[in-house]
Amino acid sequence: GEDVEQSLFLSVREGDSSVINCTYTDSSSTYLYWYKQEPGAGLQLLTYIFSNMDMKQDQRLTVLLNKKDKHLSLRIADTQTGDSAIYFCAEDPNSNSGYALNFGKGTSLLVTP
Amino acid sequence: DGGITQSPKYLFRKEGQNVTLSCEQNLNHDAMYWYRQDPGQGLRLIYYSQIVNDFQKGDIAEGYSVSREKKESFPLTVTSAQKNPTAFYLCASRVGGTAREQYFGPGTRLTVT
Numbered sequence: 001g002e003d004v005e006q007s008l009f010l011s012v013r014e015g016d017s018s019v020i021n022c023t024y025t026d027s028s029s030t031y032l033y034w035y036k037q038e039p040g041a042g043l044q045l046l047t048y049i050f051s052n053m054d055m056k057q058d059q060r061l062t063v064l065l066n067k068k069d070k071h072l073s074l075r076i077a078d079t080q081t082g083d084s085a086i087y088f089c090a091e092d093p094n095s096n097s098g099y100a101l102n103f104g105k106g107t108s109l110l111v112t113p
Numbered sequence: 114d115g116g117i118t119q120s121p122k123y124l125f126r127k128e129g130q131n132v133t134l135s136c137e138q139n140l141n142h143d144a145m146y147w148y149r150q151d152p153g154q155g156l157r158l159i160y161y162s163q164i165v166n167d168f169q170k171g172d173i174a175e176g177y178s179v180s181r182e183k184k185e186s187f188p189l190t191v192t193s194a195q196k197n198p199t200a201f202y203l204c205a206s207r208v209g210g211t212a213r214e215q216y217f218g219p220g221t222r223l224t225v226t
Contacts, residue, residue, distance in 0.1 A: 030213070033215075040220075041220065042119075042218050042219045042220045043217040045214060045216060048213070048214065088156070092213060097158065097169070097171065098144055098161045098162075098169065099207060099213060099215070100146055100171060101156070103155035105153060105154055105155045106155060
C-alpha cells in the first residue's frame with residue numbers, strides 16, 4: 001500500500017510532553033491506531049480513534065485527528081523514561097485485506113532524564 | 114493467561130532450509146495475521162486468515178506459506194524461495210467480524226545464514 005508517514009526520531013526531557021505526528025493515506029480508513037514497540041518485543045496497542053472523532057483522551061495519551069489533512073497525532077503528557085520506545089501509526093484502509101493494518105515506519109522516542 | 118504466543122523467540126537456519134514459525138492464540142479470535150518487520154521499517158503483511166481453513170495472501174506473500182487448520186493456530190513457513198528471510202516476524206489476531214482491535218504476539222527473530 002501507499003506509505004503512512006511519520007518522523008523517524010523524537011527526543012524529549014522527562015516530564016515534558018511528547019507529540020508524535022503521522023500522515024495517513026486513505027481517507028476511507030475507519031480507525032486509526034497507535035502502537036508502542038519496546039526493543040525486541042511485539043507491538044502493544046496503545047489507543048485508537050474512530051474516524052468521525054476529532055480527539056480521544058486516555059489518561060496521559062491524547063490523540064488528535066484532522067481528517068481533512070489526513071493527519072494524526074499522539075501526545076504523551078508528563079513523558080517518562082519508560083515511554084522510550086518506537087511508536088507506530090497505523091490505518092486500516094479497507095475490509096478487502098481482512099482489516100489488516102497499514103503501518104508507518106515508526107517514530108523512535110527517546111526520553112532523557 | 115490469555116494471549117498470543119510465538120515460538121521460538123530466536124531462530125537460526127541455514128540458507129536453503131524451510132523453517133516454520135509457530136503462532137498460537139487462546140483469545141478465541143477468528144482472524145489472524147502474519148507481518149514481517151525489517152530494521153527501520155514498518156510492518157508488512159505476509160498472509161492473513163479470517164476463518165479456519167481459509168487464508169489470503171498479503172503484500173509480500175512470495176516465498177511464504179501458511180495453514181489454518183485450527184482456530185487457535187496459524188503457522189508460517191518460510192521457504193527457501195524467500196530471497197531475504199532474515200527479519201522479525203510478528204503474528205497478530207483480531208476477534209473477527211467488524212471488530213478492529215488487533216493484538217500482537219512477542220515476535221520471532223529469524224536469522225538465515
